[in-house]
Amino acid sequence: MLDTSDGYVTEDGRKIGGVVMEMRNITLRFGGVVAIKDISFDIREGEIRAIIGPNGAGKSSMLNVISGFYIPQEGEVWFRGTKRPPMKPYEVARQGIARTFQNIALFEGMSVLDNVMTGRLNFMKTNIFQQAFWKGRAEAEETENRAAVERIIDFLEIQHIRKTPVARLPYGLKKRVELARALAAEPKLLLLDEPMAGMNVEEKEDMSRFILDVNDEFGTTIALIEHDMGVVMDLSDRVVVMDYGKKIGDGTPNEVRGNQEVIDAYLGVSHD
Amino acid sequence: MDTTQTAAEGAQSLPALLHRNAQTFASAPAYREKEFGIWQCWSWSETAQEIEALALGLLNLGVREGDFIAIIGRNRPYLYWSMVAAQSVGAVPVPLYQDAVAEEMAYVLSHCGARFVIVSDQEQADKVIEIQDQLHQFEHLIYLDPRGMRKYDHHQLHQFSHVQDQGRAARDEWITDLHTRRDKLTYDSTCVMLYTSGTTGKPKGVVLSNRNVIESAKNASDFDGLTSNEDILSYLPMAWVGDFIFSIGQAYWCGFCVNCPESADTMITDLREIGPTYFFAPPRVFETQLTSVMIRMEDAAPLKKRMFHHFMSHAKKVGGLILDGKPVDLADRLKYAIGNALVYGPLKDTLGLGRVRVGYTAGEAIGPEIFEFYRSLGINLKQLYGQTEATVFITVQPDGEVRPDTVGVPAPDVEIRIEDSGEIFYRSPGVFVEYYNNPDSTASTKDAEGWVATGDAGFIEEGSGHLRIIDRAKDVGKMADGSMFAPKYVENKLKFYPDILEVVLFGNTRDRCVAFINIDLTAVGNWAERNNIAYASYQELAGNPRVLETIQEHVEAVNRSVAEDPMLSGCQVHRFVVLHKELDADDGEMTRTRKVRRRIVEEKFADIIAALYDGSERVSTVTEVTYEDGRKGSISATLDICDASVVPIARQMAAE
Numbered sequence: 001m002l003d004t005s006d007g008y009v010t011e012d013g014r015k016i017g018g019v020v021m022e023m024r025n026i027t028l029r030f031g032g033v034v035a036i037k038d039i040s041f042d043i044r045e046g047e048i049r050a051i052i053g054p055n056g057a058g059k060s061s062m063l064n065v066i067s068g069f070y071i072p073q074e075g076e077v078w079f080r081g082t083k084r085p086p087m088k089p090y091e092v093a094r095q096g097i098a099r100t101f102q103n104i105a106l107f108e109g110m111s112v113l114d115n116v117m118t119g120r121l122n123f124m125k126t127n128i129f130q131q132a133f134w135k136g137r138a139e140a141e142e143t144e145n146r147a148a149v150e151r152i153i154d155f156l157e158i159q160h161i162r163k164t165p166v167a168r169l170p171y172g173l174k175k176r177v178e179l180a181r182a183l184a185a186e187p188k189l190l191l192l193d194e195p196m197a198g199m200n201v202e203e204k205e206d207m208s209r210f211i212l213d214v215n216d217e218f219g220t221t222i223a224l225i226e227h228d229m230g231v232v233m234d235l236s237d238r239v240v241v242m243d244y245g246k247k248i249g250d251g252t253p254n255e256v257r258g259n260q261e262v263i264d265a266y267l268g269v270s271h272d
Numbered sequence: 273m274d275t276t277q278t279a280a281e282g283a284q285s286l287p288a289l290l291h292r293n294a295q296t297f298a299s300a301p302a303y304r305e306k307e308f309g310i311w312q313c314w315s316w317s318e319t320a321q322e323i324e325a326l327a328l329g330l331l332n333l334g335v336r337e338g339d340f341i342a343i344i345g346r347n348r349p350y351l352y353w354s355m356v357a358a359q360s361v362g363a364v365p366v367p368l369y370q371d372a373v374a375e376e377m378a379y380v381l382s383h384c385g386a387r388f389v390i391v392s393d394q395e396q397a398d399k400v401i402e403i404q405d406q407l408h409q410f411e412h413l414i415y416l417d418p419r420g421m422r423k424y425d426h427h428q429l430h431q432f433s434h435v436q437d438q439g440r441a442a443r444d445e446w447i448t449d450l451h452t453r454r455d456k457l458t459y460d461s462t463c464v465m466l467y468t469s470g471t472t473g474k475p476k477g478v479v480l481s482n483r484n485v486i487e488s489a490k491n492a493s494d495f496d497g498l499t500s501n502e503d504i505l506s507y508l509p510m511a512w513v514g515d516f517i518f519s520i521g522q523a524y525w526c527g528f529c530v531n532c533p534e535s536a537d538t539m540i541t542d543l544r545e546i547g548p549t550y551f552f553a554p555p556r557v558f559e560t561q562l563t564s565v566m567i568r569m570e571d572a573a574p575l576k577k578r579m580f581h582h583f584m585s586h587a588k589k590v591g592g593l594i595l596d597g598k599p600v601d602l603a604d605r606l607k608y609a610i611g612n613a614l615v616y617g618p619l620k621d622t623l624g625l626g627r628v629r630v631g632y633t634a635g636e637a638i639g640p641e642i643f644e645f646y647r648s649l650g651i652n653l654k655q656l657y658g659q660t661e662a663t664v665f666i667t668v669q670p671d672g673e674v675r676p677d678t679v680g681v682p683a684p685d686v687e688i689r690i691e692d693s694g695e696i697f698y699r700s701p702g703v704f705v706e707y708y709n710n711p712d713s714t715a716s717t718k719d720a721e722g723w724v725a726t727g728d729a730g731f732i733e734e735g736s737g738h739l740r741i742i743d744r745a746k747d748v749g750k751m752a753d754g755s756m757f758a759p760k761y762v763e764n765k766l767k768f769y770p771d772i773l774e775v776v777l778f779g780n781t782r783d784r785c786v787a788f789i790n791i792d793l794t795a796v797g798n799w800a801e802r803n804n805i806a807y808a809s810y811q812e813l814a815g816n817p818r819v820l821e822t823i824q825e826h827v828e829a830v831n832r833s834v835a836e837d838p839m840l841s842g843c844q845v846h847r848f849v850v851l852h853k854e855l856d857a858d859d860g861e862m863t864r865t866r867k868v869r870r871r872i873v874e875e876k877f878a879d880i881i882a883a884l885y886d887g888s889e890r891v892s893t894v895t896e897v898t899y900e901d902g903r904k905g906s907i908s909a910t911l912d913i914c915d916a917s918v919v920p921i922a923r924q925m926a927a928e
Contacts, residue, residue, distance in 0.1 A: 012423060013423065014423075146309070155419070159537070160535060216420065
C-alpha cells in the first residue's frame with residue numbers, strides 16, 4: 001500500500017501534503033444499529049478522497065460525522081492537528097468545512113445569487129440593522145462578498161441563471177448551485193455527498209470537471225461519496241471502501257480495484 | 273462625422289485606425305465585456321495600450337511578418353485585440369469557428385500553416401494539443417483563461433496576460449520594431465484571412481486586404497449614417513466575415529463601442545442591458561425571439577393578451593408605413609403612439625431592441641411575417657445580401673425601401689451584372705484578393721476584370737431596381753418534365769412556420785418532389801406541454817402522430833401557395849418525412865453558419881429518400897451521429913412517411 005505518512009505525489013504529479021483530518025476508531029450507533037464500526041482513515045491536504053460502498057454501507061453517516069452533524073459514540077476526530085470536541089454544525093463550518101447534500105438543500109424560492117450569497121455568512125460581520133439600512137460597513141461588505149460570489153458564478157459557469165429562482169432549475173443545475181454555495185464559504189475541506197447522483201452522462205462529465213478544477217484552482221481538499229465507480233476511479237486520489245459499516249479497503253483507485261473484499265462487496269457474496 | 277473622415281485619410285490599416293481612435297476618442301468606450309456580473313469597460317486609449325502590450329509580447333515570442341496567427345474562441349475583447357495585435361506586427365489573423373471539432377481545425381491550421389494559435393480556454397487548447405502532431409509549423413499556443421491549464425506542459429503554452437506582461441517588460445527592446453512593422457502596412461497588405469465554411473468541399477481561405485475591409489466598412493457606415501456613438505453587441509462567431517466587418521472594420525472606422533456578452537447563454541439578457549443602436553442577427557435569432565414572445569403571451573392574463581393583440585393588429589396595419597415615412601392619417605398615428613406607450617415600447621425594451629436605429633438580417637431568407645412584425649414595432653430592420661468574398665456587402669436595403677422579398681439595391685461602389693444563366697456577378701472595392709494557396713478556385717470565381725461569381729441565381733426587379741434572389745445557382749435544377757426546380761423557394765415557405773426548423777427538398781431530375789423536415793423543439797415542445805403530450809426525446813416528439821398531422825397541414829398549405837406560381841408549381845411536396853434528428857454541423861450536414869449541405873444530406877439519408885420515392889409507408893434507418901467532443905455514436909429509428917395532397921397543375925392553360 002502507498003505510504004502516505006509525509007504526503008505523496010499523485011500519478012498526475014500533484015503534491016499532496018500532510019494530514020488535514022483524521023478519523024480514529026470511529027463507531028457510530030443508532031440505538032441497536034451499528035452504522036459505523038471502528039473505522040480509521042485520514043484525509044490529506046489537497047487530495048480528492050472518495051468514500052465508496054454499496055447502499056447502506058454507512059457512507060453518508062461517515063460524512064455526517066466529518067461534518068459534525070453526528071457525534072460518534074466512540075473514537076476521535078482530529079482536524080488540523082487537534083482533537084475536535086463535539087461541535088455544532090455551524091462551528092464546524094467556521095473551521096472551514098463546507099458540504100453539499102445528497103438530496104439538494106437549497107432555498108427554493110430564492111435566486112441562485114442569493115443562495116450562493118448565504119454561503120458567505122461567515123464573512124459577514126455587520127448586524128441586521130446595518131444591513132437593513134445598508135449603512136456603514138454593510139455596503140462595502142456586501143460589495144466584497146458579491147465580488148467573491150461572482151468569481152464562483154463565473155468559475156462554475158452559471159452566469160445565465162444568476163437571477164433565476166432555484167425552484168425553476170433542472171436537477172443538474174441545482175447540484176451545481178449547491179456546489180457554488182459550498183465554495184462561497186471558501187472551505188479548507190469540501191464534503192460532497194453523491195455529487196453526481198441522478199445525473200446523465202454529460203452532466204456527470206461537467207461535474208467531474210468542476211470538481212477537478214476546484215481542487216486544482218483553489219487547492220481545496222475534497223472528500224466525496226459517490227456511487228458511480230467509473231467517476232470515483234477517475235477523480236479520486238485515494239479511496240476508502242465501506243461495507244456494512246466496516247472499512248474493507250483503503251488505497252489508490254488501482255489498489256482498491258484489485259482488492260478481493262471490495263470485489264466481493266460489489267459483486268455480492270453471501271455474508272454468513 | 274466629417275472630422276473623423278478627414279482624420280482617417282491616410283489610415284491604411286486597422287492598427288493605423290486604432291492609433292487615430294486612441295487620439296480622437298481617447299476616453300470614449302471602445303470595448304465592454306460583462307464579467308463577474310459587471311460591465312467591464314476599456315476606452316480607446318486603454319485598448320491601444322493593451323494591444324500594444326500584446327503586440328510587443330508577440331514580437332518577443334518571435335512572430336515574423338507574414339505569419340498566420342489563428343484565433344479561436346467566443347467573442348471577447350481580448351481576442352479582438354489579438355487580431356489587431358497580429359496585424360500590428362505584420363502577421364495575419366485567422367479566426368476559426370470555436371465549435372469546430374478538432375479534425376476540422378486540423379485542416380485549417382495546417383492549410384495556412386499557423387505558427388501561433390491564440391485560444392480562449394482549456395476546451396479550445398485541448399483541441400489544438402490533440403491535433404498538434406499533424407501541424408508541422410505550429411509553435412506556440414496562447415490561452416486566455418488559465419482555468420484547468422496549470423498542469424499542462426508549458427514549453428509551448430503561454431498565458432495571455434503573461435505574454436502582455438513580457439511585452440511591457442521588453443518594451444524598450446521591441447518598440448522600434450513594432451513601429452517599423454506597423455508603418456509598413458498599406459492598403460494592399462493582408463488584413464485578415466477568413467475560411468468560408470462552404471456548402472460543398474473543403475473550406476477555402478479568403479484573403480482580404482486592408483483596402484477590402486476599410487473601404488467596405490467606410491461605404492456601409494456612410495450608407496447608414498453610423499457614428500462613433502453606436503453600440504453593438506458582438507455575439508456572432510468571430511470567424512464569420514460579418515462579425516469581422518461589424519465588430520472590427522466598422523467599429524474601428526467609426527470609433528464605436530463593441531460590447532461582448534458574458535457567455536453564449538446570457539446573450540438575451542446582455543442584449544437587453546446594452547440596448548444596441550446597430551444590430552445584426554441571422555433570421556434564426558429574430559424567429560426565436562418572436563417565438564418566445566408569442567409563447568409568453570399565451571400565458572399572459574386575459575386583459576394583457578387582448579391589449580397585446582389589439583395593438584399588434586394596429587401596428588401591422590400602419591407601423592411599417594410610419595417607419596417608411598409614408599402618409600398615415602392622424603387618428604391612426606395617435607393610436608400608434610398610444611400603442612407605443614402601452615405595448616410596442618415595453619416589448620422593444622424586453623427584446624433589447626429599444627434603441628436600434630439600424631438592424632440587419634442576412635444569411636438566409638427571413639419569413640415575411642417575422643420581418644414585418646419587427647418593422648411594425650418601429651424597429652428599422654433591413655436585409656442585406658453579401659458574401660465573404662465581397663467583404664460582406666453586395667446589396668443593401670436603403671431606409672424607406674425595405675421589403676421582405678428583395679435584398680435591396682447594390683451597396684455603394686458595387687456593380688452588379690446578371691448572366692444569361694441567371695447567376696449574379698458583382699465587382700466592388702471589397703472583392704477579395706484570392707483564395708489562399710488555391711489559384712484554381714480563385715480563377716474560377718474571380719475573372720481578370722475583378723468580376724466575382726456569387727453562385728446565386730437572381731434577377732433585378734424592374735421598376736425598383738432591387739435584387740431578388742431565387743436560389744443557389746447550382747441547386748436550381750430541372751424536374752423530369754422540364755419545369756424548374758428551386759428548392760429554397762419551397763423550403764423557405766415551410767421554414768416560416770414556427771414549428772418547422774429546417775427543410776430539405778429533393779426532386780432534381782425526378783418526376784415529383786419530396787422533403788425532409790426538422791421540427792423546432794422549442795415551439796413544438798411548448799405546444800406538446802400545453803396539449804398534455806408527453807415525450808421523452810426529440811425523436812419521440814418528432815414521430816408523434818399529432819405532430820405529423822400538423823406538419824402535414826403546413827405542407828399542404830404551402831403546396832397550395834406554391835401551385836399559384838406558374839413557374840414553380842412543379843415543386844409541390846408529394847411526400848415528406850419528419851427526421852428523427854436535427855441536422856447538425858457536427859455531423860457535417862450543415863455548415864457552421866447553419867446552411868444545409870445538400871449533397872451530404874442526400875448521401876447520408878439515401879435510404880430514406882429511396883423510401884420516399886418507392887411508396888413505402890415507413891422506413892427503418894440507422895444514422896451516425898457525432899457528439900460535441902468528436903466521439904461517434906448512432907441512433908436508429910423507424911420513420912413514418914406521410915403523403916401530402918397536391919394541387920393538380922393546370923398545364924397548357926394558354927393553349928385553350
